Amino acid sequence: MNNELIKVLLLEDNQVDLPLVHEMLSESRREKFVLKYVDRLQHALDLLIKEQFDVMLLDLQLPDAYGLSALIGVQTLAPNLPIVVRSEVNDEQLAIDAVHSGAQDYIVRGEESSPLLIKALRYAIERKRSEQSLAYLAHYDPLTDLPNRELFRERLNRAQERTKRSGYMVALMFLDLDHFKDINDTLGHDAGDQLLKFAAQRLKHCVRTEDTIARLGGDEFTIILEQIEHKKDAANIAQKIVDEMSQSFLLNDKDVFVTMSIGIAIYKEGDQTSEELIKHADMALYAAKAKGRSNYQFFEAKMNTLITQRMAMIKNLKLALERNEFILHYQPQVDLSINQLVGVEALLRWQHPEMGLLQPNNFIPLLEETGLIIPVGEWVLHTACQQCRLWREAGFPRVRISVNLSAKQFRQLQLANTVKKTLDETGMDPEHLHLEVTESLLLSNVAETISILNELNDLGVHISLDDFGTGYSSLNYLHRYPFASLKIDQSFVKSITRNSKSAAIISAIISLAHNLGLKVVAEGVEYHEQLPALLNMKCDEAQGYIFGVPLSSATCETMFKNIFNQNSKFYVRKP
Known part of the structure; x- marks a missing residue:
């Protein structure tokens, strides 16, 4: 963090501490700290809506919030903001509870020195970055930057819950690249990885920003389309994807043609579990491949028989x-x-x-x-x-x-x-x-x-x-x-x-x-x-x-x- 400009939000009801904190932070030779002060939780929340901060110093005893409720309130609005709790209470259990509730560090007001305070802020920022990196790896595919299988399931469950309230439908698409193994076998795995990246970018161009595209592994992708009014809405997007993927990809300085097959399952309020919906979209994908690939198919009950025959x-x-x-x-x-x-x-x-x-x-x-x-x-x-x-x-x-x-x-x-x-x-x-x-x-x-x-x-x-x-x-x-x-x-x-x-x-x-x-x-x-x-x-x-x-x-x-x-x-x- 050398020569880095770090914006610090101090949430503290005692204004006397402001010059003290400012003086301690000014002694840093590696970073330049810019300090902003508020004395109420609501003031802090209003400010966080308007401005981005790198770290927060948080007092747990405020006029409009007490204890861990202040910490939870900040985290709800700004989950990615590193927080150092600065309390006048030297309570080991409170410190443990604060860290478990999402704070990156805990220091006691009046006992901190300039090096201790600066070190705590540095640690909070670095720890938050590490947490975010681990969270990203746990929920995103490193090759395509798309949500992975775990995050896909979370978002599918949320989409189904929202459907119960909105009355709209959810369309779940299962997609994979036709004959993708041939690319790996003939052009090599580096070209295969490049193709997956290109395919992910094309899929993003075919759907809305609020839709979820995920990579489950290999050449398997899924798309969650929310707020679908009619089945034809999903069909239109599927056809757009088929058309987009039928255009050539440039791999190893050569034009390569790889198509995509799509299976679609429609969810209406409470008619299927997430596991059933996934199974139905997968069956529809098999049906699309059986019909010659480079097309889309909606799930139909008779597909259960077709899959059984295939197995x-x-x-x-x-x-x-x-x-x-x-x-x-x-x-x-x-x-x-x-x-x-x-x-x-x-x-x-x-x-x-x-x-x-x-x-x-x-x-x-x-x-x-x-x-x-x-x-x-x-x-x-x-x-x-x-x-x-x-x-x-x-x-x-x-x-x-x-x-x-x-x-x-x-x-x-x-x-x-x-x-x-x-x-x-x-x-x-x-x-x-x-x-x-x-x-x-x-x-x-x-x-x-x-x-x-x-x-x-x-x-x-x-x-x-x-x-x-x-x-x-x-x-x-x-x-x-x-x-x-x-x-x-x-x-x-x-x-x-x-x-x-x-x-x-x-x-x-x-x-x-x-x-x-x-x-x-x-x-x-x-x-x-x-x-x-x-x-x-x-x-x-x-x-x-x-x-x-x-x-x-x-x-x-x-x-x-x-x-x-x-x-x-x-x-x-x-x-």
Whole structure:
């Protein structure tokens, strides 16, 4: 506190003490004390409304207040003001009671010296600051400066109590960032923390100052909206948040798109406990994610059933691997220049014992959330390689097989050793294994990413960049990675004949990729009119429903027999 200007409010009914206190404080060489005097509690309260003080010297025997009531009165109005009780009574129990009631120190009038008084004021200010710092840490999230879980619950309870008196509704929102784990996995935790800060700032812009935004942990946020008259008021704010969050975030000098899902529960006077309200908002959030994310949903009673089903799905997923319920289907990949089958992509399916054959979008997100994607991913790699060996032993000409690597698999230690072990155990020729990685992997820890890709490349496997064009990568730095091919995202291919911009983008990607020595695969080819356009652009390969839906291994063998009995020519499905 060197050279600090400290404003002191002296609340004392004996004006004779004013010059004495002033003289003692003037002896300080470290601080400059500015003293203001009042002789009534009410005068002090009136002054505290108008002015800010750094510390108070408080007498407990006043004309309009006696004992600890004066201390409590000041604290009620100015809870952050440090207080030193200055009493003419040397009473140890009174001193203890005063400190327990919120005073920072207690001194006896007439026994204090200048150093003692100055030290007491310094201590009171420093102690109050420490108390406030501890209180902040106990109630606020240090990363985003938002209220934490504990303060959120306190404010929710107060909001419910106020609703009983006001007649308005309270809307409780549960929010989280969609696929936030992907950001941590690909860009790193520092970028994830930065994203949380940005998200917190955007949320503040979407609500009123009197509303409460809290961070519960991870990427989970809550908002308490008070004085809501109509359900649509909460819906309007939720939509504003969804729209705001759909704008790109700048992380590591790159535009990254991360959306937000929102669940909303409405509280009317006395209809739910705080625990029930929280549970309902959480259920509504799950419903928003189930509907494709980047949307909001209000709680409905039927959601209890949906959550129960989701938990059952997770339980069954944990057992699916050991029960051999996962299967692979294989989608043809065709060389467009010679109309010949050159490979298949292995695609995961779940043969659920009750729900039948499930597509990846029904369970892959749950595999990611639970971490099961790692053992299941290893199973996919091993099963695909083993199937390729079985086809070779059956006498079919060799075709390559493509396997997708998730971000979590890619960031595993010893990934190259896992792949090598799989190749050795299955007898798979590494030249016929293509490993597909997504663009988002290129965003984080470039040196580590290049090292992992080089280790895989050294094994002799081919590495393909999947879903190219979805907003992350640049062809300008693809030469730094050992890719053999890239796959154009199907969103571009879908509109190649209807949208000139999509066609121009595809043409540019193919041209630049060829200059880098990369082959180009078009995904999602479904219509005959797309083929001439891709051929004119000299696209190397394609896959999609026009060539065939993903097939079981047995159906694949039938396809192989038909194709290879016809000089390996591949005939597209008739329109």
